[in-house]
Amino acid sequence: MTREPLTESYWPTEAGEVREITLPELLREATAAKPDQLALVHGAADPAERREWTYTEFLADTEAAARALLGRYQPGDRIGIWAPNSAEWVILQQAIAMAGMIVVAANPAYRSSELKYMLQQSQAKALFYAGEYRGTQLRDILDEVVPESPELKDLFCLDAWDEFLSTADSDTSLPVVEPRDPVQIQYTSGTTGSPKGALLHHMGIVNEATLVGERAGNSGENGVCINAMPMYHIGGGAVTELQSISAHGTYVVVPSFDPGLILELFETYRGTHGLFVPTMLLALLDHPDRTTRDLSSITTLWTGAAPVAEALIRRVTGEFKCRTTILFGQTEMHGVISQTRVTDSPEDQAATVGQPLPELEVKVVDLLSDEVVPIGEQGEILCRGYQVMLEYFQNPTATAATITDDGWLRMGDIGVMDERGFLKITGRVKEMIIRGGMNIYPREIEDLLFDHPAVSEAVVTGLPHEQWGEEVAAVLRLRADSEIPTATELKSWCRERIAAHKTPAHWYITGSYPMTASGKIQKYVLARNIIAGETEDLIELQLG
Numbered sequence: 001m002t003r004e005p006l007t008e009s010y011w012p013t014e015a016g017e018v019r020e021i022t023l024p025e026l027l028r029e030a031t032a033a034k035p036d037q038l039a040l041v042h043g044a045a046d047p048a049e050r051r052e053w054t055y056t057e058f059l060a061d062t063e064a065a066a067r068a069l070l071g072r073y074q075p076g077d078r079i080g081i082w083a084p085n086s087a088e089w090v091i092l093q094q095a096i097a098m099a100g101m102i103v104v105a106a107n108p109a110y111r112s113s114e115l116k117y118m119l120q121q122s123q124a125k126a127l128f129y130a131g132e133y134r135g136t137q138l139r140d141i142l143d144e145v146v147p148e149s150p151e152l153k154d155l156f157c158l159d160a161w162d163e164f165l166s167t168a169d170s171d172t173s174l175p176v177v178e179p180r181d182p183v184q185i186q187y188t189s190g191t192t193g194s195p196k197g198a199l200l201h202h203m204g205i206v207n208e209a210t211l212v213g214e215r216a217g218n219s220g221e222n223g224v225c226i227n228a229m230p231m232y233h234i235g236g237g238a239v240t241e242l243q244s245i246s247a248h249g250t251y252v253v254v255p256s257f258d259p260g261l262i263l264e265l266f267e268t269y270r271g272t273h274g275l276f277v278p279t280m281l282l283a284l285l286d287h288p289d290r291t292t293r294d295l296s297s298i299t300t301l302w303t304g305a306a307p308v309a310e311a312l313i314r315r316v317t318g319e320f321k322c323r324t325t326i327l328f329g330q331t332e333m334h335g336v337i338s339q340t341r342v343t344d345s346p347e348d349q350a351a352t353v354g355q356p357l358p359e360l361e362v363k364v365v366d367l368l369s370d371e372v373v374p375i376g377e378q379g380e381i382l383c384r385g386y387q388v389m390l391e392y393f394q395n396p397t398a399t400a401a402t403i404t405d406d407g408w409l410r411m412g413d414i415g416v417m418d419e420r421g422f423l424k425i426t427g428r429v430k431e432m433i434i435r436g437g438m439n440i441y442p443r444e445i446e447d448l449l450f451d452h453p454a455v456s457e458a459v460v461t462g463l464p465h466e467q468w469g470e471e472v473a474a475v476l477r478l479r480a481d482s483e484i485p486t487a488t489e490l491k492s493w494c495r496e497r498i499a500a501h502k503t504p505a506h507w508y509i510t511g512s513y514p515m516t517a518s519g520k521i522q523k524y525v526l527a528r529n530i531i532a533g534e535t536e537d538l539i540e541l542q543l544g
């Protein structure tokens with residue numbers, strides 16, 4: 001479709017096939033179309049522990065689990081899942097949706113205070129949990145939390161999953177579920193304040209995932225998605241999973257991200273695509289097995305959730321010999337709101353996050369006036385359409401601060417729109433550095449530093465300064481084969497390429513960054529630690 005060039009940073013709705021559909025309808029459609037197709041694989045590291053389901057078997061287990069739930073709870077009840085990725089996670093999620101209930105997705109890395117907050121805030125009636133996660137017995141944490149969670153009625157260990165399925169009564173009727181009924185509460189990463197629970201609906205997560213697959217070129221049947229994104233995150237529990245079911249494909253769910261295992265699963269199951277944040281892509285590229293595995297089945301690698309540098313795109317397309325698509329969005333919008341096409345130019349693939357998905361309005365507004373800004377000018381990105389979340393669960397104040405009276409959702413991302421509607425993300429409203437009254441956007445400096453021959457990753461943040469208000473600091477992760485550059489060398493290299501006020505005044509080297517569950521680097525943790533002098537994990541480079 002050819003559009004007239006935009007005259008301001010506003011993208012009007014583009015028609016698309018958005019369906020009134022629910023998760024159980026999607027699964028039943030796939031089963032009717034491909035009953036014997038391999039639908040779901042538990043991609044354990046040990047091949048002897050791998051398990052597989054056809055669509056017929058997947059639907060049967062989902063219906064059994066839904067009936068087992070309905071023997072205990074009512075439609076609308078919140079049901080928690082506190083476990084790493086597994087096939088049971090996927091089936092349980094589908095069953096909760098089929099029973100008209102709401103998934104409450106919990107990171108298995110949560111400890112007692114985090115889990116207690118989530119259970120209390122969501123008023124969950126039951127919690128399904130893993131027996132063990134990374135050496136921790138999760139039941140020990142539950143023993144602390146349960147007495148302070150009055151709404152919680154039952155605990156189910158996923159180690160006894162078959163026993164739970166056996167309690168299903170085949171005579172139990174399954175409820176009618178509507179497309180805009182709530183289906184998940186996804187908690188934000190909680191980088192500032194307590195996490196907020198974005199309440200999502202069936203129609204939002206199904207259509208968003210379907211449209212992402214179509215734009216990525218992975219909507220045809222017989223696609224195989226290899227997924228290590230957490231199922232308790234929108235990337236796993238919506239985008240990749242539901243895209244695979246929508247395309248009647250195979251979904252290989254991996255317990256956790258292990259680059260060697262991912263490469264082996266791509267080879268074994270002839271994987272065609274998967275979603276990997278930039279740090280994951282770097283690990284896959286640098287793993288010694290990459291050159292020994294047959295990865296010729298890969299057609300497209302999806303990435304996003306964090307800034308994607310041009311140099312990384314060049315490496316992925318060149319070394320995997322595949323296409324890429326860049327995804328951008330957030331949980332409150334049911335996942336992706338804009339995406340590059342595999343047919344977009346290399347420049348657009350590397351420098352933008354593409355155009356908005358169908359049936360969405362998107363605009364870029366001035367941070368102070370909320371007026372739409374001219375083409376090419378930076379501002380906050382707002383969205384409106386069917387993808388806007390229902391609310392922040394039980395949090396009307398936060399909901400009102402995020403969704404305007406006329407239905408626009410404030411994303412908190414700073415970006416630029418060109419005359420074609422392509423978006424470029426330049427930062428976060430809360431991450432913008434103000435030095436001497438000048439607005440500095442960390443993303444611009446991070447992209448620049450990624451091109452330095454010694455730098456593998458770069459994080460730029462602001463530090464308080466008495467005279468300037470804030471100063472720019474860079475925390476770098478170096479390539480394995482590089483020597484540590486001096487601060488003077490780094491400063492000189494930057495000064496040849498950007499203005500003086502944008503050049504970092506402080507330089508640090510690290511081996512790893514603090515991360516959220518979704519693979520986003522926690523800049524505020526880095527800044528907080530530097531300000532507090534807690535820099536034992538950092539090497540500070542002194543200017544000469």
